[in-house]
Structure formats: C-alpha cells, structure tokens
Amino acid sequence: MASDLGALLDDLQAESDDLDAIIAGASPAALATATPAEGWSVADTIGHLWFFDREGRRALEDPDAFVAGLDAIMADPAAFVAGHIEQSRRLGESLMSAWHEERRLIIAALASTNPTVRVPWYGPPMSPMSFATARLMETWAHGQDVADALGADRAPTGRLWHIARLGVRTRGFSYAIKRREVPDIPVLVRLTAPSGGEWIWGDVDAAESISGTALDFCLLVTQRRLLEDLPLTVIGDAAQEWMSIAQAFAGGPSLTAESRRGLER
Secondary structure, X not given: OHHHHHHHHHHHHHHHHHHHHHHOOOOHHHHXXXXXXXXXXXXXXXXXXXXXXXXXXXXXXXXXXXXXXXXXXXXXXXXXXXXXXXXXXXXXXXXXXXXXXXXXXXXXXXXXXXXXXXXXXXXXXXXXXXXXXXXXXXXXXXXXXXXHHHOOOOOOOOOHHHHHHHHHHOHHHHHHXXXXXXXXXXXXXXEEOOOOOEEEXXXXXXXXXXXXXXXXXXXXXXXXOXXXXXXXXXXXXXXXXXXXHOOOOOOOOOOOHHHHOOOOO
C-alpha cells in the first residue's frame, strides 16, 4: 500500500509539473484570461487548487479542527465557494509560489500519513490513496481549463488511468448526487490507453458498454467535454444514462453545456 501511494504521489507531482509548464512565465494578461469555468480566470483556477491543497493539508494534519469547521461551511456553501476565490485573489503576485509550496506540503503530508486512516473531507472520509487520486483528478481537470483558456496542447499520459478508474468507481455517486437510483445493469468500460494498450473495467460479457480513448472518457467524467462532442461508443440505455450524468468530483455539475461548446480538442 505504501509503495502504491508513493507511486501515486509521484504521478500527482508530475501532473502538477505539467500544469506548471503550461503557465510558466505567463504574463499578468495571460493569467487574467477567462477559462470555460464561468467567472474564473486562469489565476482563479490556480487559486482554487492552492486553496484546496491547503485545506487538504489541514484535513491530514489536524482532522479534528477541519471537521469542527464543516458545519459553518455547510450552512452557507455558496459563500464558501465565493470566499475561497477571494482568498486566492488576495495573494496577488505570490499566488504561483503559494501554490507550489502548498502542493509540496500536501504531497509531503500524504506521504507521511498512515495509509489505513480515513481523511475527512467535504463528503465522505477517504483513504489517503483516494484523497491523492482526487487531488490528481482536480489538477488534471482544472489543468484542462487552463490549457483551453491559453490554447495549449497537452499530451495524454498514463496518469489518466487514475482518473478513468475514479470515473468508473463514481458511477453510483453520479446518481446519488442527483438523487436517482443506479440501474442494476452492469456496464463494461473498455478504453484505449495513451500507450496504445487497453484498460478494462467490468464484465467483458456485459451487454452494455462504453468504449473509446481514455482521454475522451476522462474529459467526459470530469465534465470538461460533452458526450455529444466526443467519439465515445456508448451501447445500451443504462450506459447512455450514466454517461449523460457522469461526474468524478464532489459538488454540483461543473460547467454548463454552453461554456463547453466550441472548445477545440
């Protein structure tokens, strides 16, 4: 378990480095560029990652204090969401260095955490492995927003396996957050990895299936692209329904359909 967590943290660092390379040397005007996330600039997106890395470190290092503050957050979640962006904006020119430091600190905190503990968060508590996977998914997904805003190309990597697996495992969550029942129908997920290999989840004899590239599946389950704009092959009503509501992250749906229209692949 510890070695697996170490490898996952290496992937989290690599994903962070890739995002950092996209915005390295970005001018103030570039950092102010609007992203597909309504009301968020490139800098706001980095600020979002900074804030939740900081909060994640608090949850790891002082879980009791973190849990004690949850009631106030849940009493007014809209204010919390707005407030965390305002906090990041107050960092000004120190934003990038602050994010680099918090990312270093949360990776160090995860590396030293007992792998059997449950980390409190805004939803159900998670294992350190699941927590690190969620941070990697957030980094990749918001990194896509930054790449879209700045017109940068990103080469898909084997790190997409973590996000694809999370997308599969959150099928039930995608229904629960919308207060819907999950159909008791197995769905096979068969994806082409960036290496050209194949990643498979589910029963290969299932009548319903989803197939395509891992990149397209990850773009969909992180709601960075719309199903109708992706060349995924979706067979069966249950598979189609799942893909229409899939989300691998906590909270409400990420972005509107309108904000995703016309984005270049």
